Each structure stands twice: as C-alpha cells, then as structure tokens.
Amino acid sequence: MSSLLIKDVDVIVTMDKNRNRLKGYSILIEDNKISKIACDIDTEVDEIIDGSNYFLYPGLINTHHHFYQTLTRNIREVQNVELFDWLKFLYPIWSRLTPKAIYYSTLLACGELLKTGCTTAVDHFYVFPHSQPDNIIDEQFRAAQEIGIRFHGSRGSMSLSEKDGGLPPDEVVQTEKEILADSQRVIEKFHDSEPFSMQKVVLSPCSPFSVTENLMKESIKLARSYGVQSHTHLAETKDEEEFCQKIFGMRPLEYMEKVNWIGDDVWYAHGIHLTDKELEYMAETGTGVAHCPVSNQKLASGAAKVPYMLENDVPVGLAVDGSASNDSSNMILEMKAAFLMHRLIYGIDSISAEDVLEMATIGGRKNLNQPEIGSIEEGKAADMFMVNKNRLGFAGGLSDSVSALVNTGDTQVVDLTIVNGEIVVRDGELVTVDEREIIKQANLISQKMMNS
Numbered sequence: 001m002s003s004l005l006i007k008d009v010d011v012i013v014t015m016d017k018n019r020n021r022l023k024g025y026s027i028l029i030e031d032n033k034i035s036k037i038a039c040d041i042d043t044e045v046d047e048i049i050d051g052s053n054y055f056l057y058p059g060l061i062n063t064h065h066h067f068y069q070t071l072t073r074n075i076r077e078v079q080n081v082e083l084f085d086w087l088k089f090l091y092p093i094w095s096r097l098t099p100k101a102i103y104y105s106t107l108l109a110c111g112e113l114l115k116t117g118c119t120t121a122v123d124h125f126y127v128f129p130h131s132q133p134d135n136i137i138d139e140q141f142r143a144a145q146e147i148g149i150r151f152h153g154s155r156g157s158m159s160l161s162e163k164d165g166g167l168p169p170d171e172v173v174q175t176e177k178e179i180l181a182d183s184q185r186v187i188e189k190f191h192d193s194e195p196f197s198m199q200k201v202v203l204s205p206c207s208p209f210s211v212t213e214n215l216m217k218e219s220i221k222l223a224r225s226y227g228v229q230s231h232t233h234l235a236e237t238k239d240e241e242e243f244c245q246k247i248f249g250m251r252p253l254e255y256m257e258k259v260n261w262i263g264d265d266v267w268y269a270h271g272i273h274l275t276d277k278e279l280e281y282m283a284e285t286g287t288g289v290a291h292c293p294v295s296n297q298k299l300a301s302g303a304a305k306v307p308y309m310l311e312n313d314v315p316v317g318l319a320v321d322g323s324a325s326n327d328s329s330n331m332i333l334e335m336k337a338a339f340l341m342h343r344l345i346y347g348i349d350s351i352s353a354e355d356v357l358e359m360a361t362i363g364g365r366k367n368l369n370q371p372e373i374g375s376i377e378e379g380k381a382a383d384m385f386m387v388n389k390n391r392l393g394f395a396g397g398l399s400d401s402v403s404a405l406v407n408t409g410d411t412q413v414v415d416l417t418i419v420n421g422e423i424v425v426r427d428g429e430l431v432t433v434d435e436r437e438i439i440k441q442a443n444l445i446s447q448k449m450m451n452s
C-alpha cells in the first residue's frame, strides 16, 4: 500500500456539506483514498509533504471539452464569427485529424487541465474522419491513462450531413449503424463502472443540427442499457433554436423530451437559451448543465441563467469547452469568468466565489454521477490540488482562501496536483509526461493540419 501524508495544511477547503475550511489539519492518503483528516497524524508513510504554506482544494471537475481543438485554436479567420460559421470553417480542418493528433491533443489538454487544478475531465469527441481508423478515439483513453487524469471519455457522433439538412460535411459524418456499433465497442472496452473508476464512457451525439432523430433515441437506449451517462450540446445559440423550430417544429428542450433525453443520467453543454419553466423542469428531473462561460462569451452565444439554475437546484457543472472556442483549458480562469459574468448581468448577490467553486466540484460530481470525487472528506478519492499561498498574486489577500483562488492573480499554474492518490503535478510541472515533447508534437501536427 502506498501512503502520503500532507502535514499541517494552512487551509483545507473541503467543500463538504457544511463547506468547512480546516486550519492546520493534516491529510493521510492511503492508495487512492483520503483515509484520515485530523490535526495530528503520526504514522509511518512513504512520503511527507509540508502543507504549512499551502491552501488545499478538491480537484476541479471539467464537464465538457473537445481536446482535439487544442490543435486548431486561435485561428485568425474565425476569431470574429458566431458558432455556425465558426463550425463550417473548422470542420474541413478537423477532417485531417489522425490517431497521432488525437493522442497528442489529449496529452496537451490534460496537461493544461492538471496544471490548473483539474483532476477529472470529460472529453466530447465527435469527429471521425472517413480516412482514419474507426477506433481513433482509443488514443484518448491511452493518453489520459498515461498522464494520470481521471477521464470520462465521451463517444460523440455526427450522423446528419450537409446534404441531409445538417451542418457538417460528409467526410466527418458516420452512419447510425457505424456509430451505435462503435459506441457499444467503446463502452465494452473502456467503461469501468466501479467506484473510484479512472475511466468511464459517456455517449454523446453532437447536437440537434448534426445528428439524426433516430440516433438520439437509439443512443440513449444503448447508454441506459449499460448504465452510462449521456451528454450533448443544447440551447447554445439562437441559430440552434431557430433550426429546431424549423426542422422539428419545437424548442430544443421539447425535442430532448421527444427523444427521451431527460433525466439525471443526462447533462447538456451550455443550456443558455432555456426559459425559467424549462429550467424548473430540468431541476425536477435532475437533468444537468455544463456551464462554459469563456466559450459562451467568446462566441457571443449568450449567458446561461446560472444563478437561477443554482437557486432552483438544476445540477450545474463548470467546463472550459473546446479549445477553439476558449483557447485555453484553465479551470481556475473559468471560475473567474463565471463569477464576473454573472455578477455583471444578474447583480452583486447573484453568485459568490464559493458558489463558483461548488459548480467546479460538487456540480461536476452530480453531472458525472461519480459521488467519490469533488470534496475533501475521509473515504473520498484522493483528488486534490495545492497552491503555495506565498506568491505575488495572493500577497495582501490571504483572508479568504476560496476567493483568493477564484479572484486573485496567478491563475495559470498550481504547485501540486494529486489524482487517485498519485502526484501528477509537482512544483508546478507535469511529472508523468515530457511537456516539451508534447509542445513540439502539437505544433508540428497543428501546422500540418492547417497547411494541408
């Protein structure tokens, strides 16, 4: 059994049900679990870390991402267009994805996430180019395991191409039969349903404008037969709402009801253009939202009614979204963006720093249905990160350890990240992979995709 003692931590932000913040406590980690939290722990361990200069937080949970987009971020031509035009420009570039591109983009995105305190990530992968092997998504599971992040791999799909009235071009669209067969293969190969699982599978047809109605129905049937979660983009833009009215004769959430995509095993990315009544229905049914404030602001998609969702108990997690609509995978920055955006729109008492941290931890845990993550408590998974409080960005602002994280400077890199009891970031550096090699390969692959 491996053991690690983090001694005399200045403040432990637990995010337990009483939102306790513990001063001067120690944490004993045995194997992959937090086995004890107490003032004095005196026991033989493999390693001791002095926590006296650190704030310690539960690992953040990123509930929506597209790792492959790290290779196509910051493209000049699409910096000033909204979602539909942005997608139409990028689909042909994404059709050049290879297994190697998937592998390195996963390492890249997960590296950024781990270095900003994220210990569990969902990736929504939905581009399967005809020219590439069918099992291209397997590279994500390989890379996630190597870098050591807790991974919910979401088998996405597109079945409605341009010629059938959808948005994506033919070369990245698969048949329903191909999609369902591979979804089943991915679940059977990678889904681990045990508690403390490091690897789960989610089924995720991409969006109303890129997926056929029958696939939506069949996908959720398949997911429910295996007990896996389902996820899709919904109510992201007004264009999508108009598309749903025109094609299906109903609003996006009504369409979800029609295809049986309502329930506590479902969460939608974005959830912006929803009425109060629709949100109340989502709360009643436990249907969740992945809130992506940076992406929503960058693409000018709109503002989700997050304070209303929180007040009415809609399960809301936080997410960075794909790197082409955010340009970074920084969960701490995402918390700050959420905090500022809702304060500006809904008022000073609409959201607190702790509400935002709650979304990034407890909210994510609900979306992903993984109760052992998201808080620092005895018996929970040893997923956490630590920030040295003696840094320029915190100086003069140590009175509130949560607000220090969400609002003050130096949001780029944490000092130490632990996932499932393993140290994966130490002294601000990734320890399981060669960061320079990832940067080199990502730039080479990106240039090749852009210049083909």
Ligand code: ZN
Pocket: 064, 065, 066, 124, 233, 269, 321, 322
């Ligand atoms: Zn997305």
